[in-house]
Amino acid sequence: MSKKEKKPANTPKPRVHKELQGLDITIDQFGEIKSSMNIEKINDFLDKNVDDKKLAERDDYDDMKKGKKKNKKQ
Template identity: 85%
Template sequence: MAKKESKPTPKAKPRVHKELQGLDITIDQFGEIKANMNIDKLNEFLDKNVDDKKLAERDDYDDMKKGKKKKKK
């Protein structure tokens, strides 16, 4: 009995935030990240929308997120 041939399914594009519409990131054979968007713009978006888990334990983390400077005693 012959095996059924499976049809290749087209890759569906993942949902992304409206600020990142059209973003395409790939990793080449050398492990280098290739993106079709400016890395600085990506970093700015991540800084604004993603909490930093390592800094969340600090007492002044909320002030840093809001842009306030901590007063020195």
Template identity: 65%
Template sequence: MAKEKTGKSKKKGKPKVHEELRGFEVSIDSFGELKSNLPIEKLNKFLDENVDDKKLAERDDYQEPKKPKKKK
């Protein structure tokens, strides 16, 4: 007979994170508000530089901005 897995697999350690977001933590308080240790402006800047906006890509008048070269 094959063994059945019970419960969820638990991953140990921390997930891989972009170096600019190391130490970033977010939580939801009792009022449903997001609390973060990173200013929203810095988070938005990171997302603008590193994530493609799928909604804008579908538009005909949208031109993708040039991405800065990544540092090695």
């Protein structure tokens, strides 16, 4: 006998940022992530709105966030 997966009935959709409206992420039976939105758009959103903890210790991190490059003295 095989086990059948039970789907929860009428589960509400989670709230998302207005830029990510329509985002739906699922994981299929093989562990592959399926998304209803282009990954490039998700990455752009994360770059704009989430600070990178690993880069925060760098001196030029604030300049990098603003899109400026620090002039290096040679």
